[in-house]
Amino acid sequence: MNNDIASVRVSLADRSYDIQIGAGLLEKAADFVAERGGAQHVVVVTDTNVDELYGDPLADLFVEAGVESHVLVVEAGEPSKSPDVAADLWQTMLDEGCDRQTVILAVGGGVVGDIAGFVAATFARGLRFFQMPTTLLAQVDSSVGGKTGVNLEGAKNMVGAFWQPEGVLIDTDVLKTLPEREYSAGLAEVVKYGVILDADFFEFLEQKADAVVARDAQVLREIIQRSCRLKADVVEADEREQSGQRAKLNYGHTFGHALEAATGYSELLHGEAVAIGMVCASRLAESMGRIESSVTRRQVELLERFGLPVAVPDGIELGELSALMWRDKKVRDGEVHFVLPTRLGEVETVTSPGDDAVLAAMAG
Ligand SMILES: NC(=O)c1ccc[n+]([C@@H]2O[C@H](COP(=O)([O-])OP(=O)(O)OC[C@H]3O[C@@H](n4cnc5c(N)ncnc54)[C@H](O)[C@@H]3O)[C@@H](O)[C@H]2O)c1
Ligand SMILES: O=C(O)C(=O)C[C@@H](O)[C@H](O)[C@H](O)COP(=O)(O)O
């Protein structure tokens, strides 16, 4: 194992925690939770793919550490982020004798992290919770910041809670087994950070694009650390999305979530929908005269280089997408709010730009 561990602190008063990033950290999982959680009983929530790859070594680690553990496995994929699956997990935990001393460890991608976090926030009115993200998307985004929840039909993440983990352990080695399409999906959220917060980071991604695609270990580690720091800064400033700052992290998501809902959460991956959504949002900003066309062009080129889609797929009715946007959590006083770029590295929120402009942005 490479002992070089990077650490990112998320400072949230009594809810502060560390994100540890390094190669081979999976083998520290049991100690990481036991040291912080003082845990005697850990419920590991994971999915079928991750369990197949990492379930056995993980279970051995808990035995060696003398910590009793149960593994609860959900079906891999977005449909598992549902109220029904949450209810199954609550019931199983009750049947297994879980109580308020039980600690939950999410091991998987954003689906596992979001549903395990939601169960942690709600079972017995709240359990201690840790994240071990295993997709790039989860390592750069979903494991940090405490948004947890499930989808309703036609409305993404509509039921949930803010519930911070008490620690996040990121083993960059597990990305070696991540399928190409899932790796690309994670890169969409990485590009997002460059557009909304950090033009230098965007340029770094452009310059290192080949190394990024090749999953170069050093570049990956830098990307994960910088992304976690950028997200932590936003979460520290606006933990519960009240002041408008956290809404920046939603760039591309008003279009993206509508795309995911319109396709039944099964055709497009979240990162793919966000990639298309960012291009739609940028085009919308361009049509309103808010940015130069080069801002959109550079996003399109980088997203394509990373193997991501940049246009609404054929067969999706644009009017239906537009209607689904009214279920966005950023709707206030009957107005849809879009996060739009003002230049690379900066965004602002714009209220109801008009249906025609929104439809035109999606049409391309
Ligand atoms: N809470 C947040 O702040 C936040 C942020 C961004 C996204 N999200 C949510 O995250 C979800 C998407 O997460 P995701 O992209 O990680 O998808 P995912 O959790 O579905 O994981 C993608 C796939 O990769 C597999 N997998 C996971 N780790 C693997 C590994 N190391 N090797 C091989 N296969 C592996 C999984 O089994 C799954 O099939 C969406 O529901 C999205 O809404 C939440
Ligand atoms: O952490 C946040 O805040 C984000 O917006 C990050 C997004 O990438 C993520 O997809 C999030 O789950 C979207 O949140 P929602 O509030 O729009 O459901």
Ligand SMILES: [Zn+2]
């Ligand atoms: Zn997202």
